[in-house]
Amino acid sequence: MVDKYLLVILFHLVVVVPLFLFVGFNRAATPDWLYNVIMGMAVLVFLYHGFKTITRLIAKSPVVWINLIHVSIVAPLLAWIGYNGKKTGRPAYDMLLMVAFSALGFHLYKAIVVSQTFIKSTEA
Numbered sequence: 001m002v003d004k005y006l007l008v009i010l011f012h013l014v015v016v017v018p019l020f021l022f023v024g025f026n027r028a029a030t031p032d033w034l035y036n037v038i039m040g041m042a043v044l045v046f047l048y049h050g051f052k053t054i055t056r057l058i059a060k061s062p063v064v065w066i067n068l069i070h071v072s073i074v075a076p077l078l079a080w081i082g083y084n085g086k087k088t089g090r091p092a093y094d095m096l097l098m099v100a101f102s103a104l105g106f107h108l109y110k111a112i113v114v115s116q117t118f119i120k121s122t123e124a
Helices: 004-029 032-060 065-085 090-123
Strands: none
Touching: 004 032, 004 090, 032 065, 032 090, 065 090
């Protein structure tokens, strides 16, 4: 059975990071329909991570910071870009690139950690 956390890592590496890089580098040359996708992602990210933030705060989880980053930085940035479309200013696209490269580094690191854990568990 595939680990749920591994699927989250792969989703970010295969879907989220390439999408953010594409939009960040293409800026106003991004197709119009993709701004609707970005706005939809903003809503989904805000709802999902907003709910997870509340449940993790109640549970006093040490990883609530992940959800807070999504709710306070990622979702508003995506909503801003989705709402403004081709009129989005350069700083927002640059921030999207920073988020993309941060997600790339974080999830590559986590993929290595998960793979090392898997290797160690199969050796035992």
